[in-house]
Amino acid sequence: MKKLFIAFAFVSIFGRNANAQTAYITNGNAYSVSVIDVATNTITDTITVGAHPDGVSVSPDGSKVYITNGGANTVSVINSSTNTVSATIIVGANPYGIAVSSDGIKVYVVNYTDSTLSVINSATNTVTATIVVGYHPEGVAVSPDGNKVYVANKGDGTVSVINSSTNTVSVIISVGTYPEGIAVSPDGNTVYVANASASSVSVINSSTNVVSATITVGNGPSGVSISPDGSKLYVTNYSDNTVSVINTANNTVTATITVGDEPYGISVSPDGSKVYVANISSNTVSVINSANNVVSATITIGNGPYAFGNFISTYTPTGLALLDIQAAGISVYPNPTFGRFTIEVKNGCINTIGVYNLIGEKVAAISNSIGSTSNEIDLSASPKGIYFAKIYSRENFYTFKIIVQ
Numbered sequence: 001m002k003k004l005f006i007a008f009a010f011v012s013i014f015g016r017n018a019n020a021q022t023a024y025i026t027n028g029n030a031y032s033v034s035v036i037d038v039a040t041n042t043i044t045d046t047i048t049v050g051a052h053p054d055g056v057s058v059s060p061d062g063s064k065v066y067i068t069n070g071g072a073n074t075v076s077v078i079n080s081s082t083n084t085v086s087a088t089i090i091v092g093a094n095p096y097g098i099a100v101s102s103d104g105i106k107v108y109v110v111n112y113t114d115s116t117l118s119v120i121n122s123a124t125n126t127v128t129a130t131i132v133v134g135y136h137p138e139g140v141a142v143s144p145d146g147n148k149v150y151v152a153n154k155g156d157g158t159v160s161v162i163n164s165s166t167n168t169v170s171v172i173i174s175v176g177t178y179p180e181g182i183a184v185s186p187d188g189n190t191v192y193v194a195n196a197s198a199s200s201v202s203v204i205n206s207s208t209n210v211v212s213a214t215i216t217v218g219n220g221p222s223g224v225s226i227s228p229d230g231s232k233l234y235v236t237n238y239s240d241n242t243v244s245v246i247n248t249a250n251n252t253v254t255a256t257i258t259v260g261d262e263p264y265g266i267s268v269s270p271d272g273s274k275v276y277v278a279n280i281s282s283n284t285v286s287v288i289n290s291a292n293n294v295v296s297a298t299i300t301i302g303n304g305p306y307a308f309g310n311f312i313s314t315y316t317p318t319g320l321a322l323l324d325i326q327a328a329g330i331s332v333y334p335n336p337t338f339g340r341f342t343i344e345v346k347n348g349c350i351n352t353i354g355v356y357n358l359i360g361e362k363v364a365a366i367s368n369s370i371g372s373t374s375n376e377i378d379l380s381a382s383p384k385g386i387y388f389a390k391i392y393s394r395e396n397f398y399t400f401k402i403i404v405q
Contacts (some may be wrong), residue, residue, distance in 0.1 A: 007194040020370070021269060022080070024065050025278055025285060029301030033067060034302050035083060038269060038276075041287055041297045045083045049076040054306065055098035057107070058140050059122065060401060066107055068095035075109055077125060087125045091118040097140040097182075099149075102386075102403060106164070108149050110137035117160075119167060130168040133160040139182035141191070143206065144386070145336040150191050152179040159202075171209045175202040176332055181224040181266075185248070187384035188405055192233055194221040201235060203251055208220055213251045217244040223266040225275070227290070229383070231341060234275050234288075236263040243277055245293060255293040259286040264306050278305035331392070336403035339380025343391060353377065355389045355402070363387065379404050 021038035026049075033053060035045035050069025057066045058080070065078040073095065077087040092111025099108050100122070109122035115136060119129040134153025137160070141150045149162040157179060161171040176195025179202070183192045191204040194217075201221060203213040218237025221244070225234045233246040241263060245255040260279025267276050268290070275288040278301070285305065287297040332345045343353065352376060355364040363382055366375050379387065379402070387402045 004305070005294045008020075023267070023276055023285075024056050024058065024067075025276075025301055025305050026056050026067060027304055028052050028054065028070075028280075028305030028306045030302040032302050033065075033078070034305075036276075036299060036301075038274065041299050043299070043301070046302065047078060047080075047083050047085065048086070049085060050074050054096050055109075056106070056220070057100045059100050059104045060102055064122070066098050066100060068098045068109055070094050070096060070112070073111075075120065089120060089125050089127065091120075091127060092116045092130065097152075099140045099142050099388050101142050101146045101399075102144055102165070103146060106142075106146075108140050108142060110140045110151055112136050112138060112154075115153075115155070117149070117162065131162060131169065133162075133169065133223070134158045134172065138180045139193075141182045141184045143184050144186060144188045145405055148206070150182055150184065152182040152193055154178050154180055154196070157195075159191070159204065173204060173211065175204075175208050175211060176200050176214070180222045181235075182318045183224045183226050185226060186228065186230045186386070187350070191250070192224050192226065194224045194235055196220050196222055196238070199237075199247065201233070215246060215253065217246075217253060218242050219254065220364045222264050223277075225268050227268050227272045228270060228385070229272060230385075232268075232290070234266055234268060236266045236269050236277060238262055238264055238280075243275070243288065257288060257293050257295065259288075259295060260284045260298070280304055280306055318331060330398060330400075332389075332400055332402070336405045337379070339382075339404060340376060340378045341402060342374060342376050343389070344374045353389060353391045355379065355387050357382075357387055 008185045017220035023036040025034045033047040037044050049067050051071030053067050054070040054113045067076040075089040076085045079086045091109050093113035095109045096112045097110045105192040109118040115333050117131040118127050119132050133151045135155030136152045137151045139152035151160040159173040160169050163170045175193045176198030178197040180196050182193040193202040201215040202211050205212045217235050220239035221235045222238045223236040235244040244253050244259045247254050259277045260282035262280040265278030277286040285299040288293050329390045353366040384404050390399045
């Protein structure tokens, strides 16, 4: 389906607030990245990057966009505020998939020709480790807690599970033929792998590292993306020009949607309302309304928009800007958490805390009339996933991300 040097572009979506979501789509044959305003479905900018740009992953705070350039053996780091390339990092041969850890500290890049995984320190833009994985890796995904990295090895039909603390492969899992796209559920319990030559999706139990189910989809499944609530999995079928919609509760296909020619990259918007599909041969992006599974818009894009491994970046709910809480003397622990966590301020008092889910709904709040230096919040009754907490002290206000696992 794809030659060795073909670009493997990913689609990734982020927004600094609920009204400013942006999609970055790599144009593999144009050596560029198109920037789409998700609210209007219009192209607002085009950024020149390296040769044959492949994957894309946006940092959790939305400040950086990482692009793999398959023809240049590099990663371009884009400053999302200016849409300019701020750094270029040399990695392995023919880099494809890329993913940023949930804390934004590490960036993982699979190198197709080298059969390796490069680990990048995002603060220094340097490669700190190179890990040998399976043959011809393409997709990569990180567990929500950052402890595991999953690599889909197209050449040998396996998934490598990597311990992120030791940078070693702990388990190798056999899946279908030619695995490409890979995604982890928001709660971290399940891993989904698209098997391009098997017309299937392998469902892996992350606790046992065993394939628990195999779902038949269309021909040439490549990209996978899961909804923020984990209830739906979207799969691009490259050879059928369709997208399969899977109910993750019972692992059944509930809908098949016709899109453009050779769909590859796919991503769900942070609020779950839209699904974006990059169509390689059509040079378009199809926008699907997730409520009715209908294509609501088609955006003409650059030459050769390629694939996506479902690297969804969250956005900060309305009006909440992410700031450096550590520098402000604020501690949050444990994070990730199983529900309960504590917020402490070393130099000041907390007056108000609000916790929001990904669609901006407030799920918890604390108000202290006289202020407090330490507060405990309990989200154990809330669904697993990502939340944002906004705290007001007497001096300032700050926002940070909480992962409930």
